[in-house]
Amino acid sequence: MRGAIAIALLAVGGGLLALWFSGGFDTLSAWAAEQQRSFQNGMALTLRALRGGEPGALLALLGGAFAYGFFHAVGPGHGKIVVGGYGIARAVPMVRLSVIAVLASLGQALTAIVLAFGGLWLLDLGRERMVGAAEDTLAPLSYAMIAGLGIILVWRGLRGIRRQKAAVHAHTHDHAHHHSHGHGHGHGQGHDHHHGPGEVCDSCGHRHGPSLDEVSDVQSLREAAAVIAGIAIRPCTGALFVLIITWQMGIPVMGIAATIAMALGTASVTVAVGLAASGLRGGLLRTAAGWVWVMPVLELAVGAGVTVLSLMLLGRAI
Template identity: 30%
Template sequence: MPLTIRQRNFALALAGAAVALLLADGSLLAQTGRNPFAFAGNEGSVNPVGIGGWLLAQQAALYQMITGAVRAAKADGSAVWTLAGISFAYGVFHAAGPGHGKAVVASYMIANERALRRGLVISFLAALLQGLVAIAIVTVAVFVLGVPARGFTQSASSVIETASYAGVAMLGAWLVWRKGRDFIAAVRRRREAPAQPAAVERIELVAAAAPARYAFAAAAPAHAFTAAIPVRGRHGHCHQSSAPAHPQGHIHDEHCGHFHAPDPRTLGTGFSWRTAAVTVFSAGSRPCVGALFVLVFALAQGLFAAGMAAVLAMSLGTAITTGALAVCAVFFKGLAVRLAGGNWRRSELIARGVEVLAAAVVLVVGIGLLVGFVVEGA
């Protein structure tokens, strides 16, 4: 059953509002100039009330505790554990703030990713990369080049930022192209062929998802809606284990037993290691100023190793928050599709629509960051 014009307009208006909100959020598009006291990435603004304020208070307190912990570690080596613990907690809270990394990971997950486990790996690698980049910058400056960390940070981060923003834009462009194509194909299919009876397809889908290969199915409550997401349920089951071996193509062999869509090629997992790598790079290559400060402060205390441990603990904390966000992204997409449920063609259309929207967000954020950076530098 096609959407009425009113329904379509309403959905479009909501989608438009979502994009507008993203664009209005200054934290994603660093429109303001570089903060005079920031030597690397500048993460945007704050909302000091409610949950945001609480997070902020925790972060600020933890960040200041790091200083004390580094000093304590100087006196007593075992305090390194305290330092690592505080840094880990700081990472968890810190990542809940703005920063394009999370937006990129979440949008990529909505647009492209179906396997949660892989999403978690991507989040973890992005967070780890962020910590390692900070360590590498300070190490190269101080131990390799023998120059003050501050100047080197400034030059290194401008190169890294340009590359990272270009990566976001490229990823967005790729996703828009690919997901846009899938969306158009879905629209065409929907127009050409009438929907299948809902009852039949439900049974198929539940059957397909039941073996629980798909990461989501591990969580009992999530299972129900996994089954109701036709596209994902079937292919997750059939290709999950073999996806890395043939990332793009899909072999529709007999024993797979899934229900053939008019254009199965477009319903693939859409996963490629190359895009995953670009996601990790563009979300994680920009070092966090906090990490750089901690490293240099530890260095000044003669405790560079402790500083590195703190930064890696911070990355782990960040990975947990970003990973949770990636899980939520997939969960929300699944829930949205299920709510739209009943008719699987419509579900597919909505899933594809959401993907295109998320892809557009990545593209817009990437272009915005890149343009903002170039304008700022000029």
């Protein structure tokens, strides 16, 4: 069974590499971009119908916005790469990973709303200047934050490898020097006062530190916040387009609704990628059961990949 899983994973990986080198991803990106343009034009027509009070125009707008967000996520972008990479590198429950993906997409929508309405109302900026701010300032900042997350994953992977090396070294040097001294070391004073992490002290009734689970939860929350912020800080240009048009047409609430629908369309892809990544991680761990190096090596590899990709995108953006 493990052999079959390993073969399947290798086949999937090989297929993706073949698709990459054959230019298949470029074809997919071009197709997704064409679909985005089509739905963007459709949304522009729907907005005119909505302003004219035509029945069904709102549902058509929300459906078109959702579809635009879906195809936007299918095309090139760092959101699904970050969520997928995080799902492979870290032991994140599927529900939590799905929530992270949804919150990241909604965060993008919130950033677009703040940038668009803030720029229009407070700074009187036009569409081109706002898109320029998103692409020239927020995009590089987003890539830098994601690169930082990748570096953290690399560091965690290296630390895990060092720990495994230390454990193997300790095991091979067998510390079982079980000296059975003929005298008891019974300290009647009760100095046996060792407590594990999170355990309650018998004498004072307080815990002397957080439990390992609590520390892990705090680290997980920080990582989740970093993932969400790294994705959410860069708004979708399609959302800016809709928000600006609806502001000029006097129906900004409809623009907000369309932006949220667009975010949910994006989330539908990133959630699927995250779940697939989590399942892939589980398959790899089951296949390599007993190989103590698999988790730190996996974390190191994914962290390096996310870092390199983010730095490449950062280099193009600046």
